[in-house]
Amino acid sequence: MRATLPSLIPSGMRYLCLLGVVAGGGLSPVPAAAHSSPHAGHAPAGSSVAAAKPLPGGLGPCVPGTCPDGGYPPVNNDRIKYRDNAVNIYVGEDFLVRGRAAEAEGRVVVLGDFDQNKTAGASSVYNVGEAGVGSRVAPPVGADWLTTGGDVTVAGGQRLLAEGGVVRHAGDASGRIVGTLRKDPDAATPYVPLRDELTAASRCYAHPDGGTRTPTGTVRHAGGETLFRGDNSSDLQVFNVDFDLMGGNGGQEGIRFEGIPDGATVLVNILGTHRTINTYSGTIDDSSGLNKLRTRLLWNFPDATSVEVKGTGHFQGSILVGHQSSNTTVSVPGINGRFFTTGSLTHTSSASGGGGQEFHNYPFDGDLPDCATVSTSGQVKIVKKDEASGEPLAGAEFELWRETNGDDGLQTGGADPDTKVGDRCVTEEPGTCASSVPLGTYYWRETKAPAGHVLPDPNVFGPLELTAANADEGVTVTATNKKKPTVEEGSVTVVKKDKKTGKPLAGAVFQLWRETNGRTGLQTSGTSRDTLVDAGCATDGRGRCAYRGLDLGSYYLRETAVPDGYVLPRNRVSGPHKVTAGNAAKGVTVTLTNQRGGGKKGK
Known part of the structure; x- marks a missing residue:
């Protein structure tokens, strides 16, 4: 037959x-x-x-x-x-x-x-x-x-x-x-x-x-x-x-x-x-x-x-x-x-x-091999895991690209790039992104790493060859991310400005206290007071004073002196300012102002 x-x-x-x-x-x-x-x-x-x-x-x-x-x-x-x-x-x-x-x-x-x-x-x-x-x-x-x-x-x-x-x-x-x-x-x-x-x-x-x-x-x-x-x-x-x-x-x-x-x-x-x-x-x-x-x-x-x-x-x-x-x-x-x-x-x-x-114009009337059962599409999948633990990672963002320009590897720019397929995909708890696509050659490109992890270099995974032979099963690639280095120290920077003009003010003096007694607000006296970290830091010509090498935790700034011609604010304490693993690398910046008043330096 x-x-x-x-x-x-x-x-x-x-x-x-x-x-x-x-x-x-x-x-x-x-x-x-x-x-x-x-x-x-x-x-x-x-x-x-x-x-x-x-x-x-x-x-x-x-x-x-x-x-x-x-x-x-x-x-x-x-x-x-x-x-x-x-x-x-x-x-x-x-x-x-x-x-x-x-x-x-x-x-x-x-x-x-x-x-x-x-x-x-x-x-x-x-x-x-x-x-x-x-x-x-x-x-x-x-x-x-x-x-x-x-x-x-x-x-x-x-x-x-x-x-x-x-x-x-x-x-x-x-x-x-x-x-x-x-x-x-x-x-x-x-x-x-x-x-x-x-x-x-x-x-x-x-x-x-x-x-x-x-x-x-x-x-x-x-x-x-x-x-x-x-x-x-x-x-x-x-x-x-x-x-x-x-x-x-x-x-x-x-x-x-x-x-x-x-x-x-x-x-x-x-x-x-x-x-x-x-x-x-x-x-x-x-x-x-x-x-x-x-x-x-x-x-x-x-x-x-x-x-x-x-x-x-x-x-x-x-x-x-x-x-x-x-x-x-x-x-x-x-x-x-x-x-x-x-x-x-x-x-x-x-x-x-x-x-x-x-x-x-001449027809083709021949009888060909039966390819009706051959799949013309299949699933292309990427599995995202933590490099050290092997645990699946949610929150990684990927683009899927199809090889279309005949050049080896993925080209995403220039006069003849490969072809981007569909919208971005974000991995959920199973750590996977998958797409059903026609037979062909594909690449996954990671554009954003999961929280707390580093984008891999290179960030392209493939080529994945989806063929008639493997279309029913689909093709899968695993990609891993390293965790970001743990940051255990941070900083607090105070910026002092004129309340009306926004001009930086030099000569404002601050104490830095760390929240240690478990009570709300800053306590500077008594047997259970919070901990004084720095007794005095004066703002420079840019109106800035920085405290570095701080342990993670909550801090207060207490203003003790103001520039000449300015007065202390009614509330001299600001905070708590929290230094966390998430902001430690960037540091915490606090902007405070003073009003003019009085001819001598405020105490």
Whole structure:
């Protein structure tokens, strides 16, 4: 029985389930955004759904419009007969149009910015939705042909054409854009959960349970080609590739498949962090064997942060790039299949010349490994303890950050920081902070230590790798704090000022007494009087007198003399002034005033 991937329906996203009878039958969930019909992907009455077992969110098969009955036609420039409302290109970050690139056929969804700035002297036009040459299966007229979660920017002297559709953008739109413009802050919101789902699916297809998926066939890289040899029997043909698909000198090479049963799905996991495909294989007229695998062929890049697809071939099959910090550059004449990246995409042309590079709208109808049970999120936790005793500590404050910029370690500032997740978290009595988050790499950053403890240095804990393999259990890190050094001595400083002007007064004399007899107030005589600590301290030119090296306890100040021209206050005693462990390091400061009166120094 063929393994299938049920749709991973994300929370917060509404779906419309469309039922139809086609070859193979089936159910295709389709994202229904919070907008009216053309944007939402509702099916016209009487239409059918070309459905197979899809990628997450129902991605892959054709969605009516009017889907072709007998398969998609080869690349052509005939009149448009069919309409497909499925997403053909999904970009988790930014989509850059550069060089002499020409067209992106089908619906395009970009969570970040769409930026068109082609080479001077190239055609000034870039098409989305409809292509002059392609499968000629375009989105329905009036549907959203381009959706962005950021800005749409078209360079001066250039045009972005979406003449029969809507360009729905959350950010600003600038430059010449031909089509219906609709600014919508929530334009990309329905598609945001798909990013984490595609990442999780990409990892699952290649690395189930944290390992590497068992291949069913072999891959040989020699003789100017990469040969994929299947087992002639499995419904799912799995190949793992850990090298670049190009010649030894970096030139083009062929791609060939053998031993693939009719109707089988082909999953190619291209492993490694930097990967290049440079090929002449694939034809515009569907005359090659590679073209015949197109709708059941998925090229999966689960690990790569850099992907390049170049050469002179019309590349066949759908592409999935799962790393969210990835950058993919496409410069082949044509990509004939769905293109889904959770990172950024640059559509450009070869540095050596030539233009007209295109994405063509072709479905993916293959059956993939069952990843429905793979968790797409889990818990990231930090446990705060006292370093000496191991007791949990309440009151520590943390920020959670997600690794998003591709640089090792946590970056919280600069032009390209990692991403802060949620609000600050303060540990309670169990000493823990925890957050349920999508799969990825995370750091806890301590911003405030518990009372009586010192902020650790460094104050960043991680990286914590939350994967499909450990998501159910979650990942935890323990962080400790040292207690602040115990302060057993403090100080009391008296500041003397003119009551009216606030000017500092020199020459005021004070005694310092410590509360020792347990009776309220200061007692300076008798058998049970309090204890005299200092018999007299005169304020200096700043009006200050300080008593240092004091034991923790309560103290009184008793004024015994005032500056010339001032009088003693009616109550010469102030206090009690408490010196505690909490204020000992800073000390206690007492401000007292005198009024003018009398020509001689008061006694």
